[in-house]
Amino acid sequence: MTAPYYSDELVTLYLGDALDLLPTIEHVDHFIADPPYSEHVHGAARSRVMRDNDRGGKYGADFRRNVDLGFTHLTDEFRAFLAAEAARVTSRWVIVFSDTEGAHLWAEALEDNGLDYVRTGAWIKRGSTPQFSGDRPATGFESLTICHPTGRKRWNGGGAHAVWDVPIVLNRARADKSERVHPTQKPLALMGSLINQFTDFGETILDPVAGSGTTGVAAKRLGRKAILIERDEKHCEAAAHRLESEQTQLVPVTAQERFDFGALA
Ligand SMILES: C[S@@+](CC[C@H](N)C(=O)[O-])C[C@H]1O[C@@H](n2cnc3c(N)ncnc32)[C@H](O)[C@@H]1O
Structure with missing residues (x-):
């Protein structure tokens, strides 16, 4: 395995191509990824x-x-590769963001590799761009394809719906360090909410298309471990910078204590 670009007690970030690096990873608890869209x-x-x-x-x-x-953009080959690797390395939840038009392709690809399809969730992109042309409705949400290996499933969300209503990351600084440093950066509160509901303290989450490392920052804030891969050096640098300034959480905390969930429904 190549030397990490950044590492601390909880998070390891690799600069490189997921095609080369993913096959070197043996096992993780969860796979949470936000690949390029179609x-x-x-x-x-x-x-x-x-x-x-x-x-x-x-x-x-x-x-x-x-x-x-x-x-x-995402190719069929890269989707098939990520789905196969997710099924190979993950013992619990596999969660993949996509445009809604491509969500069924993710469900199919993950099922083809033996995972159970559980649900398609939605991130309601509060504050997202209106349809400037005015001739059709704008896209207001993104999909999350949620899968799991066959067998017993559990999460910490009780009876909650698979809907997360969270403001987009604006192109200006916010108190919770969610300042936008990546063109398609996910909100920290969204990733914190997912990690809180689907994973447990001390578990390991893999994000092989990490961008600016939001999954890793949220994981670190909640005392989860994360393995991140990103092939663009400038995004890696941004991720490392964000991770460096995030305090390591070594005892269990609730997400409520660590994120501004004021905006969540
Ligand atoms: C949608 S963005 C992820 C954004 C991230 N969730 C965040 O909050 O910053 C997808 C990222 O995948 C990276 N990527 C695309 N193909 C890759 C590959 N083969 N290996 C590693 N990273 C890749 C891109 O450089 C991009 O930064």
Whole structure:
């Protein structure tokens, strides 16, 4: 295994390609991943209105930054690879974010590798971008495909719904360190909520497409271990910086104590 880019008592971050590094991982408790979205979503990011904006249209440079996601879309091969690896290494929950159009493909791929499909959840993206063209409804949520190996399942969420209503990460500093450093960064409160509900103190979570390391930051805050892989050095650097400034949690805490859940339904 290659040397970590960053490590502490709970989190290890590798700079490299998941295609090379995932096969070297033997076992984790949970797999929580936010892979690149399908070509449809990346392609849609370059609609006519947005291309106009690229040329200096009415929404200006900030909007242009949103358009360029800076990484390539998901391929069928990469989905199949991640699904097979998730099934191989994970003993408990497998949770994969996707655009809603691709959620059934994730369920199929994970089931093909022997996992039980449990539920499709939704992250309601509070405060997300409206449909600027005005000719159709805007996308307001993302899907989470939730799977588990066959056998007994348990979570800490009781009878709660698989719906998480959490504000998006804005492009400005927030008190809870969720300042946006990655174009598709997940909110810390969202990842904290998932980790609190699906995993237990001391367990290990794998995120092989870690971006700015939100899964790792939330894990560290709740006393879970995390293994992160990210192939873009600038995202790795951002992740390492976020992880460094996060205190190691060595005793069990409730997520309520550690996250601002004011926005959660
Ligand atoms: C949707 S983003 C994850 C964002 C992350 N959840 C966060 O909060 O910052 C997906 C990430 O996967 C990375 N990625 C794509 N293909 C990869 C691969 N083969 N190996 C490792 N990382 C990869 C991209 O560079 C990108 O940063």
